[in-house]
Amino acid sequence: MADLATTAPLIRATGLRKSFGPTEALRGIDLDIDRGEVVAVMGPSGSGKSTLIHCLAGVLTPDAGDVTINGTELGRLDADARARLRLKEIGFVFQFGQLLPDLTAVDNVALPLLMGGASRRAARAESYAWLERLGLGDQGDKFPGQMSGGQAQRVAIARALATRPTVLFADEPTGSLDSVAAESVLETMLDVVREARTTVLLITHDPRTAAYADREVIVRDGRLSGSALVGRS
Amino acid sequence: MDTSPALLGLIAEGPTYGYDLKQRYDRVFAGRRIAFGQIYAALARMIRDGLIVALGEEAGAGPARKRYEVTAEGRRHLEDWLRTPDVPSPALASNLFAKTVLALMLDDNADQLLDVQRAAHLARMRELTTLKHSAPLLERLAIDHALFQIEADLRWIDATSARLTDMKKELSADG
Ligand SMILES: Nc1ncnc2c1ncn2[C@@H]1O[C@H](COP(=O)(O)OP(=O)(O)OP(=O)(O)O)[C@@H](O)[C@H]1O
Ligand SMILES: [Mg+2]
Numbered sequence: 001m002a003d004l005a006t007t008a009p010l011i012r013a014t015g016l017r018k019s020f021g022p023t024e025a026l027r028g029i030d031l032d033i034d035r036g037e038v039v040a041v042m043g044p045s046g047s048g049k050s051t052l053i054h055c056l057a058g059v060l061t062p063d064a065g066d067v068t069i070n071g072t073e074l075g076r077l078d079a080d081a082r083a084r085l086r087l088k089e090i091g092f093v094f095q096f097g098q099l100l101p102d103l104t105a106v107d108n109v110a111l112p113l114l115m116g117g118a119s120r121r122a123a124r125a126e127s128y129a130w131l132e133r134l135g136l137g138d139q140g141d142k143f144p145g146q147m148s149g150g151q152a153q154r155v156a157i158a159r160a161l162a163t164r165p166t167v168l169f170a171d172e173p174t175g176s177l178d179s180v181a182a183e184s185v186l187e188t189m190l191d192v193v194r195e196a197r198t199t200v201l202l203i204t205h206d207p208r209t210a211a212y213a214d215r216e217v218i219v220r221d222g223r224l225s226g227s228a229l230v231g232r233s
Numbered sequence: 234m235d236t237s238p239a240l241l242g243l244i245a246e247g248p249t250y251g252y253d254l255k256q257r258y259d260r261v262f263a264g265r266r267i268a269f270g271q272i273y274a275a276l277a278r279m280i281r282d283g284l285i286v287a288l289g290e291e292a293g294a295g296p297a298r299k300r301y302e303v304t305a306e307g308r309r310h311l312e313d314w315l316r317t318p319d320v321p322s323p324a325l326a327s328n329l330f331a332k333t334v335l336a337l338m339l340d341d342n343a344d345q346l347l348d349v350q351r352a353a354h355l356a357r358m359r360e361l362t363t364l365k366h367s368a369p370l371l372e373r374l375a376i377d378h379a380l381f382q383i384e385a386d387l388r389w390i391d392a393t394s395a396r397l398t399d400m401k402k403e404l405s406a407d408g
Contacts, residue, residue, distance in 0.1 A: 038270045044391075044395065083264055150261065187366065192316040207354070207358055207383075207384050207387045208362075208380055208384060210355060210357035210358075211355065211361070211380070212359075212362055214359075218348070219352075224395060225344075
């Protein structure tokens with residue numbers, strides 16, 4: 001007999017729609033993501049990829065449809081509860097510009113841990129350990145302005161993972177790196193998330209990046225298409 | 234890939250036995266294993282063309298036990314080959330191009346055809362990426378080359394699928 005708790009997808013989106021004024025960014029998206037899956041989100045510019053993950057993460061409220069993460073239906077939560085769920089369950093990495101320039105690498109990583117109530121000493125120790133895992137053991141006291149793009153992205157990934165999120169949303173995390181630096185950042189990131197069984201949604205235009213995922217979904221004009229559809233029909 | 238000049242290059246690195254040649258070929262050109270039969274055929278042709286010679290032939294020794302060395306002519310040949318650029322292989326793009334155009338003309342689902350090809354390409358890239366993860370550097374470079382080629386096809390697929398509507402208009406204007 002199937003146990004609902006273990007067979008239900010970690011993330012389930014049904015009938016998601018979202019418009020900005022006259023622009024229909026999402027036109028009915030159904031998507032299931034299992035725990036521990038790494039899924040690439042691809043599709044042309046403006047097709048709705050970022051809007052989709054913002055709805056999945058509870059950053060944007062869809063006009064219609066539901067998102068359930070780890071058994072919690074986001075639509076039923078008030079703004080405070082949603083913010084708490086985000087802090088606890090979700091990590092975010094963007095293309096660039098997300099580190100605070102006035103804080104060292106280790107303090108950037110420690111920030112969400114401090115917000116979660118950790119002591120300064122514990123947060124810093126934990127943050128050094130995360131930097132170490134991402135290959136930056138000796139870079140913790142540098143400021144973002146003193147690091148290469150690849151190093152800064154590793155810090156951002158360490159920060160996103162430090163709270164041990166259930167889901168990591170990454171929007172073009174290596175989009176500003178050359179292919180060798182991107183590859184090395186991705187390989188490290190995926191070793192860490194696969195070991196922790198973190199679920200990942202990775203937006204990318206780059207098929208080489210998408211090839212690190214377990215599967216891809218393609219967003220076109222606010223709908224899922226391509227292999228996701230072909231595979232299902 | 235051209236087997237003969239690749240073998241010639243390995244021999245030019247230093248005289249080598251037939252058996253070692255196969256081992257080195259499989260290691261250096263990872264993922265393109267070659268049969269002994271192909272190697273011997275290529276060696277025989279290169280001897281005939283004066284590009285290599287077989288050294289210290291023991292009577293009755295099979296080709297695996299012979300040592301091969303490059304000749305001056307062989308070195309010139311190798312340099313020419315190394316300096317001549319290759320024509321990118323148009324086979325896949327032209328097949329897919331024909332299928333796409335026909336699908337449009339026959340009112341079939343060209344979009345879906347491209348999606349299926351895209352999914353197959355991405356699946357292949359995923360396999361190669363997994364292999365690459367644990368591979369030594371030389372092999373990673375070989376896999377990278379395959380990955381970049383698949384990526385080029387994918388770009389063409391994306392560019393084409395973005396223009397399907399326009400292509401369709403142009404085709405019906407022609408007909
Ligand atoms: N805050 C907003 N206000 C108005 N329109 C928006 C807003 N956010 C997104 N859009 C529009 O919604 C559509 C989808 O945008 P979205 O950012 O999700 O695309 P995307 O697939 O992430 O594109 P890209 O690959 O360029 O990042 C676009 O037409 C965009 O202009
Ligand atoms: Mg976007």
